[in-house]
Amino acid sequence: MPDxxxxxxxxxxxxxxxxxxVSRATVSRVVNGGAGVRRPLADKVRRAVEELGYVxxxxxxxxxxxxxxxxxxxxxxxxxxIFSDPFFEQQVRGISRxxxxxxxxxxxxxxxxxxxxxxxxxxxxxxxxxxxxxxxxHNDDGLPAVIRRTQVPAVFGGRPGxxxxxxxxxxxxxxxxxxxxxxxxxxxxxxxxRERIAHIAGPRDQTSALDRGDGxxxxxxxxxxxxxxxxxxxxxxxxxxxxxxxxxxPDLDAVFAANDLMAxxxxxxxxxxxxxxxEDVALVGFDDVVSVAEAxxxxxxxVRQDIEGMGRLMVRLLARVLNQGEPEPGADTPxxxxxxxxxxxxxxx
Amino acid sequence: MPDxxxxxxxxxxxxxxxxxxVSRATVSRVVNGGAGVRRPLADKVRRAVEELGYVxxxxxxxxxxxxxxxxxxxxxxxxxxIFSDPFFEQQVRGISRxxxxxxxxxxxxxxxxxxxxxxxxxxxxxxxxxxxxxxxxHNDDGLPAVIRRTQVPAVFGGRPGxxxxxxxxxxxxxxxxxxxxxxxxxxxxxxxxRERIAHIAGPRDQTSALDRGDGxxxxxxxxxxxxxxxxxxxxxxxxxxxxxxxxxxPDLDAVFAANDLMAxxxxxxxxxxxxxxxEDVALVGFDDVVSVAEAxxxxxxxVRQDIEGMGRLMVRLLARVLNQGEPEPGADTPxxxxxxxxxxxxxxx
Numbered sequence: 001m002p003d004x005x006x007x008x009x010x011x012x013x014x015x016x017x018x019x020x021x022v023s024r025a026t027v028s029r030v031v032n033g034g035a036g037v038r039r040p041l042a043d044k045v046r047r048a049v050e051e052l053g054y055v056x057x058x059x060x061x062x063x064x065x066x067x068x069x070x071x072x073x074x075x076x077x078x079x080x081x082i083f084s085d086p087f088f089e090q091q092v093r094g095i096s097r098x099x100x101x102x103x104x105x106x107x108x109x110x111x112x113x114x115x116x117x118x119x120x121x122x123x124x125x126x127x128x129x130x131x132x133x134x135x136x137x138h139n140d141d142g143l144p145a146v147i148r149r150t151q152v153p154a155v156f157g158g159r160p161g162x163x164x165x166x167x168x169x170x171x172x173x174x175x176x177x178x179x180x181x182x183x184x185x186x187x188x189x190x191x192x193x194r195e196r197i198a199h200i201a202g203p204r205d206q207t208s209a210l211d212r213g214d215g216x217x218x219x220x221x222x223x224x225x226x227x228x229x230x231x232x233x234x235x236x237x238x239x240x241x242x243x244x245x246x247x248x249x250p251d252l253d254a255v256f257a258a259n260d261l262m263a264x265x266x267x268x269x270x271x272x273x274x275x276x277x278x279e280d281v282a283l284v285g286f287d288d289v290v291s292v293a294e295a296x297x298x299x300x301x302x303v304r305q306d307i308e309g310m311g312r313l314m315v316r317l318l319a320r321v322l323n324q325g326e327p328e329p330g331a332d333t334p335x336x337x338x339x340x341x342x343x344x345x346x347x348x349x
Numbered sequence: 350m351p352d353x354x355x356x357x358x359x360x361x362x363x364x365x366x367x368x369x370x371v372s373r374a375t376v377s378r379v380v381n382g383g384a385g386v387r388r389p390l391a392d393k394v395r396r397a398v399e400e401l402g403y404v405x406x407x408x409x410x411x412x413x414x415x416x417x418x419x420x421x422x423x424x425x426x427x428x429x430x431i432f433s434d435p436f437f438e439q440q441v442r443g444i445s446r447x448x449x450x451x452x453x454x455x456x457x458x459x460x461x462x463x464x465x466x467x468x469x470x471x472x473x474x475x476x477x478x479x480x481x482x483x484x485x486x487h488n489d490d491g492l493p494a495v496i497r498r499t500q501v502p503a504v505f506g507g508r509p510g511x512x513x514x515x516x517x518x519x520x521x522x523x524x525x526x527x528x529x530x531x532x533x534x535x536x537x538x539x540x541x542x543r544e545r546i547a548h549i550a551g552p553r554d555q556t557s558a559l560d561r562g563d564g565x566x567x568x569x570x571x572x573x574x575x576x577x578x579x580x581x582x583x584x585x586x587x588x589x590x591x592x593x594x595x596x597x598x599p600d601l602d603a604v605f606a607a608n609d610l611m612a613x614x615x616x617x618x619x620x621x622x623x624x625x626x627x628e629d630v631a632l633v634g635f636d637d638v639v640s641v642a643e644a645x646x647x648x649x650x651x652v653r654q655d656i657e658g659m660g661r662l663m664v665r666l667l668a669r670v671l672n673q674g675e676p677e678p679g680a681d682t683p684x685x686x687x688x689x690x691x692x693x694x695x696x697x698x
Contacts, residue, residue: 068475068477069468069471069472069475070472070475070477072456079438079441079442079445080438080442083432083435083437083438083441084438086432088432089428089429089432092428092432093428093429096428096461100461100464100465100468103468104468105458105468105469105471105472106458107421107456107457107458107472108456108457108458109454109455109456109457112445112449115449116449119418119449119452119453119454120454122418122454123418123419123454123456126417126418126419126477128417128419128475128477128478129477
C-alpha cells in the first residue's frame, strides 16, 4: 500500500517552478528533455529539481511501475507482409493508442525468418522492455519459445497452436471467435440459396485460418474437398485459389474466403472470367478490414472482428499480467479473451 | 589494438562442445537462448561455458561494441502514413537488411504528434539503443531537438531543414539530389515540347519537397504561379491538386508531381476528365517507388532515387559515427551523403 503521507511529501512540479522562479510549463519541458528551453533557464530548473529532490512522476503514469516504459510489439511476419496487409496496421493502431494512454513506448519488431530469433531473444533479454505483444505466430514458429526463454511477460494475438504449447506455461492471448464467424458466413450463403459453396483457406500453420476452415466444415459436413483451395492470406494467393476452384468446380455459386484480402484477389479473377458477383457467385470475406472490404467493387460482405479493439485488449491484458505476476505452469489462462464477431452485409453476398 | 594472443586464448564454441560432450549446434542453441534444448543437456552446456569462461562472440558481430545491439528507427509520421506510403517500406527494408547484416536489432518507433516526443525522449535516454535513425522530419518538428538532448548518436534521412539546425551540432544525413532530379524531370518535359508544365508540390515543411520545387523553378524561371498547386505527398492530395490546376489552367500540357503517390492521384483525375496521358498531359513523378510507378496505367516516368540504398547508407553512416565519436559542434558534416538520381522513362511522359 502506498503511504499517502509519503506521497504528499513528494515535491510537486509547482514547487519546483516556484523555487526556480519559472513557469510550470518550463519545468515540465526541462524535466522531459529540455527541448526549447535556453541553457541558463534550464540550469536554474535543474538546480531547483536537485535542491528539492523532485522526482518526475513518470512511473505513476506508466503501464506498470517498472523501469523501461516500453513494450515490444513483435509481428511474426516479414516486413513486406506487415506493410502490405492492412490487418496489421489496424491491430498496431489499437495497440499504439492503448500504449500511449498508458504512457508506454511502442517499439515494433518483426521477423524476416528464424535467423532473426536469436537476435530478438537477446534484445528481449537485455531488459529494454517491460513486456511483449506478439501476433501472427505460426504453428511451427520458434518465436514463442524464444520469448518464453527471455522471461519477458508476453501476451499473444491469436490462439496459440504451436508445438508443445499445451504442456507449456499458460499463455494469455486475445483472439476472435474464428470458428463461429466462419459458421455465420457459410450459413448466410446457405440462406441465400447457394448450394455449392467453396472455401479459400488461410495458411495451414495458423490457428485463425484452421479455425475458420473448421467453421466452414461444421456447417458443410459433406463438403466436396474439390471446393476447398489453399491460400496464404495474401490477395495474390486468393486470386490463385479462385482460379483453381473455377477449374475444378466451374459450377460453384459461392465462396467463403478466410480473409478479406484473399476475397479481394478472388473477386478480380471472378470479374476477369465474366462472372457477376453476387449474381453468379456470392462472396464473403473475413476480418472487415475497412480499407479492403469497403473498397472492392462490389463491397464485401464479411465477418467483422474488432481488430483495433483486440490490439487494445492485448495491452490491457499485458498490464494485468505485469501487475499480477505470471500465471503458474499448467494453470488455466484466465486472462485470455475470445471476442465476438458479427456478419456485415454488403453487396457481394 | 586487440591482442591476437588474447583473442587466440579465448575458448571457442567447439571447445565448449567438446568439454560438454555435445554437438556444436547444441552449444550454439543454449548460448543463444536455449530454445529446443532439454534442461539436463542445457545445464551441462552452461556448466561447460562457466568452467571454460566462454564468452559468446556477439559483440564482435554487432554494429559496434556497445551493449544494446539495437538501433531505433524513428519515422516522424503518424502510423496511417507509414503503412500507406510504400516509400517508408522501401527505406525501412534497406535499413532492416543492413542492421541484420550488422547483427543489430531494429526497433521501429513513430510519432503520432508532438505529444509523443517526451516519451520517445525518455525511451532514447533510457540506454536501450546504440543509436537512432530518423526520417521524414518536418521543419517545425521538435523531434530533432528531443533526439539531440538524449545524446544518442543519430543519422537523419533527408537534409535537415528544421529551425536552429544551422547553429546546431553537425548532423549527419543521407539524402538524394532532390533539386537536380526535379530539373531532370522538367527538362525532360521541355524536351518533349511541352510548354505549360505544372507542378504539384510536396509539403512546405520538408526539405525534399522544397528542393524539388526549387529544381522546377530553376528550369522554369518565369513559371506562372497558377501552375503550382500544393500537395502533401499523399495520393489524395495529388488528386485535389490536379483538380485545382485544371480549373486554374485548363490549357496545361504537362505535370511534374513531387512524388509518385501524388502523380498516381493526379492520374486518376486526368482520366476522369477524359484527358489522355501522355497525349494530352504528360506526367512525371519522383521516387520510383516500384509498387506505385509501375502499377499505374500508363506506368509513370519518374525520377528514381535508390530508397533502399539510402536506408542502408544511413546504417553505415551510423556505424561510422558510433566508431569515431560525435562530430564537433559547428563542424562540417563530413559523413553526409547526397545520392545521385536518374530519370526513368516509362509511358506517362
